[in-house]
Amino acid sequence: MKTRPNALVIDDEPQVRSLVADVLKSSGWNVSEADSADAAFRQLNEREWTLVFCDVILGGPNGYEVLRRFADEQQQARFVLMTGHSSAAGALDATAIGAHDYLVKPFSIDDILRIADDVRDQKRSTTKRADLESAQGDDGYVSDIPLIGKSPKFVECLKLVGRVAGTNLTVLIAGESGTGKEVVARAIHQRSKRALGNFVTVNCGAIPVDLIESELFGHSKGSFTGADRERVGLWEESSGGTIFLDEVTETSALFQVKLLRVLQQGEIRRVGSNRTIKVDSRVIAATNRDITAEVEGGRFRQDLMYRLNAVTIHLPRLRERVEDIMLLAQHFAKKARPDNSSAVRFSDTVIQVLESYDWPGNVRELENAILHSVSLADDVVNIEHLPVRIRDYREATEYSAQNAEVDADIPGGSWKSLADVETAYANKVLLHTGGNKQAAARLLNIDRKTLSRIIARTTTED
CATH class of the missing domain: 3.40.50.300 (P-loop containing nucleotide triphosphate hydrolases)
Incomplete structure (x- = not known):
């Protein structure tokens, strides 16, 4: 009979810890649990660990410190960091210091199984891991360059950066x-x-x-x-x-x-x-x-x-990272006023415009736009503070939307159903967000399930 591989789940949230542990047990793993870094350290040398799931924030020593300790003493272990605070820089630093993967909560059972199967199928080999630097940010990760974002494409990109570094x-x-x-x-x-x-x-x-x-x-x-x-x-x-x-x-x-x-x-x-x-x-x-x-x-x-x-x-285009736009905008606004003597916020209209604009110049264009806007604004950035090209884009988009599909009065034209117009527009927004349904749903002000139902009409009716 084959020996079951050993897995350790470290999280101070009982529900998350139990979920991961139960999925691993059902998949043939011998699982132990720990509710803190200290509890994990006590189990460190009790057995040879093959897989370790660990939360980043544990209330004491954080997940990065746990990773460093396991890297020193259990080099064969594959380490997965879990966090409720998605960060591309966190993903980069996790993989750079030896993490096998980086999961953002809430994650699915399929995510757990994918990692478990991947680790079990791999040949066991010793991986050299870099030391964790002492300077840490809010989540405990090293972040000395402005790699800001939490969008899935950017996080995956920086995981690769961490691995090749x-x-x-x-x-x-x-x-x-x-x-x-x-x-x-x-x-x-x-x-x-x-x-x-x-x-x-x-x-x-x-x-x-x-x-x-x-x-x-x-x-x-x-x-x-x-x-x-x-x-x-x-x-x-x-x-x-x-x-x-x-x-x-x-x-x-x-x-x-x-x-x-x-x-x-x-x-x-x-x-x-x-x-x-x-x-x-x-x-x-x-x-x-x-x-x-x-x-x-x-x-x-x-x-x-x-x-x-x-x-x-x-590297993904900024228009494929809609979730990151306001994170970057806020960062650049703070950069424009480093003394923080007058904090700036963005009006709801400006947020909508920034998230819907195409950004042909990507992050560099966004930075310039924010520096321009903040220099003109007092405490709130409004639409009139944005660069002219972005205001013009907004007006052109609004005009286009108001006149889209209204061609039935042209001789020979035909009225289109509301469902057809709705589906066509939803697909156009989805194309704008690079296929990111969550970002598209937010721009359309609907939930993701509703968007999926609208998009599904195309397939159903073909």
Whole structure:
């Protein structure tokens, strides 16, 4: 008879603790429970734990401290942090210090079973975990960069960031302009073994083609007109740390060949020199283009793409993170008034506009809009304080909504049923939120079940 794997459930909420424990027991696990960190520590070495579910906030030592202790003494254990306060930064730090997963309450029985089955099916291997830093935020997580959000897409994205941070793999960050590619790259660097080394940013699209080689690799004295002294390049400066190649798809074909050589051989040659210099830099690249399409179009080398994207992180657009918009807005408002001498709040109309706007410039555009609005407002940001382009968008959207579908008076036109109009509009809002039903329901001011019923008409009536 096979021995049942051991699982420990740590939560000071009896209902949550019992739910997780009962699901695991029914799935063939030998389960123990603890209502505090101290109770968990007493059971730490009673047996070999395979899976540990632990709440973040326990009233004493928090879940991150429990994770660190288990990581030191039960390295084979897979650790799952649970929280009622969803945070993308929390997910990043949980996975960066070794958590197998990060669950946001309320979660489903399927979530528990998925993790349990995944852990049971894996080969047991020792995972090296980074030490937990002492500085902690409200939830106990390390948060020295503004990685703000709780939307599912952003949380999943930062889980991946946390997992790759401790490796030395090259990373390609893909996302529209303004989604925070450099912020994520810095997060990877700061949570890596290279954190004490330099983080060097290179904007490949901003450096002239005839200067980029000299900027990155340096040059020898007299190598070209104006080179009156030897110069160390940015790549050499990043050795021992991380080099971030922003907008890497903007580079020329000739430079891509030289970039590939550095990645393959780990050495650079300064312009005008025959001597090679060994470099040890972790490479993180970023692009706002579809790199596969660039390769297919002959504008980017396929072999270089494979070198750069050992791991690819796709950052979601802000319009796919509707739940995060007001969290970010509040953060930027505080940033605009750091002394907090006059706290700012947003009117209900402004909140609705901010959550429905398309944000083509993503988080960067939102930051600029909030800084603009707060500079004009006293204690409440109203519609007139928003930038003109956002006010114009709102007016155009309202006009479009008022006139949508009203074409039946045109000769040959036909009246549409209210149900058809309702379904079409609901689908349009769902498309706007990137398929996020919860966000779409909030914009439509209905509950999620009602939205699902409206959307289901399309399938039922086809």
